[in-house]
Amino acid sequence: DGGITQSPKYLFRKEGQNVTLSCEQNLNHDAMYWYRQDPGQGLRLIYYSQIVNDFQKGDIAEGYSVSREKKESFPLTVTSAQKNPTAFYLCASSSPPRTDYRNTEAFFGQGTRLTVV
């Protein structure tokens, strides 16, 4: 079955540690996204990538880093510089047609809940 797999589902981090969240898709989608979700704030875009080896900062990129070495994979690293990392993180992918790149129907993974302990 095609889809997006995020792992782990739950992650605990000590303060000062970096952690990496995994996101893999087998939908052959070009674009991938990372969102952070906090209660009452909706989904805020962290980073997004249209193609391999290229990515852009979203609205809240500070304290995060990403890589896009393969089309299928878009891991997110939460660094120690992120002051409030406890949140629910969602990865998504889409395949906007060349006829209109605004057509960003996205498919989402099941999320990773990160807690700082």
Add this chain to the structure above:
Amino acid sequence: AQSVTQPDIHITVSEGASLELRCNYSYGATPYLFWYVQSPGQGLQLLLKYFSGDTLVQGIKGFEAEFKRSQSSFNLRKPSVHWSDAAEYFCAVGSYTGTASKLTFGTGTRLQVTL
């Protein structure tokens, strides 16, 4: 810059009653609009989308939405709510930055259904 406003944080309806969730958008061109639903602790599932054409679009699970350009709105409706519809609903607008596509979401509306 594009933005989405969902003015209702929380809505409670009785099972069998009708539902309307509000969404207002800001976008400089013809918008691509989406409604997603999220069950607790889960990812998001697409309910419906609007690109052009008929301003009333049908989606899954009996939902529909109406695009009104004059009001910059894309409200989600359902004639008769089921208890299983209790979830959080997000409206989103698609855009292209010149180098990449992205979705901008509203803050969501949490729907509670009473029996």
